[in-house]
Amino acid sequence: MKKKWVVLMLFTLTLSTGMTSIAAADQPANQTVLADQSSTGNHTENTDKSIAQTNEEKLAAGEPTSAKAAAGSSTKAAGSSTTVKTTASAGSTWTVTDSQIKDAADRVKSFIEKNDRLPNYVTIGSKQVSMSQYLKLVNQETLNLYGSSGSLTVGSVSGPTNPTESVKSGNIQKSEYLKLAKNILNFMNSNGRAPNYASSSLGTIRYESLVYAFSRVVAFHDDNSRLPNYVSVKSWTSQTGGSTTTDPSLQKYLVATANAQSTSSTIKNLAASITSGKTTTYAKAQAIFNWVRDHVSYSFYYNTQKGALGAYSSRSANCCDMAHLVVALARAAGIPARYQHGTCTFSSGTYGHVWAQLYVSGKWYYADAVSTRNSFGTINNWNLNTYTLHGTYASLPF
Structure with missing residues (x-):
């Protein structure tokens, strides 16, 4: 299969000491089985609708491309790529293949399922990427795998200020999670931080669940060479307790x-x-x-x-x-x-x-x-x- 490339400009990361990187050894032996043309998991809650349109979130609902909001090709077009820029005035460049992003998604997914929390950062290629920056990358990768293309700015991205959720268990169809991916990118580009939550037909989905869900979507593509028809959603706190202290x-x-x-x-x-x-x-x-x-x-x-x-x-x-x-x-x-x-x-x-x-x-x-x-x-x-x-x-x- 042809390699497709994502080009990233070097950005500065400030990392606290003692943070945990994800390695292959973090992957548990038994992972969630993705079957029946879906992406299922233990903790996730994803949705399609738009990101919550509240004064706090200041979100504008993004409209999906009509041709790609329903059924269509789920394979990234040959030769398409994402150009990832930095907000810094200067910097060297580094490149990451689709396979490296998919590998990162596999490791993030496995880490969450093993540790019931997000990792502090993930290594993609030779670079350490924060979870907020990773969320931008994995959402753009989801859209690219569906056949979209576009540039992406990854500079200093703040984390969410107060993640919350109110969601019932269920499935989010492909058209929904594609729209959600686009809306998340729009919000992060406009606000310089990750959203606290996203709204959907199943309720509001918190930040951690968004990271987990889109990791599973991309990991599914890595295993099956196509996007899943839906992704399952569950409450993050009911599965993990919302703990931040397991590290x-x-x-x-x-x-x-x-x-x-x-x-x-x-x-x-x-x-x-x-x-x-x-x-x-x-x-x-x-x-x-x-x-x-x-x-x-x-x-x-x-x-x-x-x-x-x-x-x-x-x-x-x-x-x-x-x-x-x-x-x-x-x-x-x-x-x-x-x-x-x-x-x-x-x-x-x-x-x-x-x-x-x-x-x-x-x-x-x-x-x-x-x-x-x-x-x-x-x-x-x-x-x-x-x-x-x-x-x-x-x-x-x-």
Whole structure:
């Protein structure tokens, strides 16, 4: 079979240390059987309709090409290719064959079925690609395999901000998932990030399920030389629990320490109270951050003096002890949390500073609770463009 080429421009990736790459060894022996001209799986929920057209998502419904919205050729035309560009001003190029993208889809699919979570990134050719960037590539590959062609920009693509779902189990026909692939690309090109969810006749489908579903679509083509007639959909959270903590590299960010006493009954009960009624990891993390920001006042002193329990009991803390409380509450709620230390420029001058970060759906979010000007994931009281980072820690050493 002729090789078909996808050309990518080199883009810059910022990867956290300890992230897991997918290798052939990650593939379990027994995988989901794709049969009866369909693509089925353990976790997925995909749909056709349009991506959710809400103010939050700001999506414009993309119209599929009428000739390709129904039955038609499911084999990529000979000689067609996708030109993948970068948003950077300059860079070298590298090429990836269709077979390499299909191989990546096979490995992503296998990894999810083995680990009940998304990998942090996937290696395609010689490059490490984030899951958000991979979602763009695998959606374009799906369209290309159907006979479409077009250019694609892959630069810095943010992850979703708050993945949610409300979907019933069922099948999405080919015309639906082709339209969905196009709409996802339109959204990501317009917004520079992956969607939190997509809407469909079966309900709303969260980001992780979109990655899984289109991985199975492309993997099916790799095995059968054609696209599946449909892809099955199931709730992601019902199958995986929506966990973000199964990655062994994150375990050090979940354990209690001398000053982040996450196993203390006081901290555990407080965390349970704060997160009561919250159904997503993002909502729980945001609630914890908001509680510390709104209930503990800032007090100036050097280094750790109180720890999480002392900050809670006194309702007053410096940046170190406020970070201890955020970290302890997050870990008590099962959310990985860490510290960062840097020299930061505030309106009043430049100082050493400590803040927390919480890990949600494959992304670290800033959680600096010392100022009411800050929100979860956003810092406004010091300049993110000029600070100097001195260290990132599972346990703050001072």
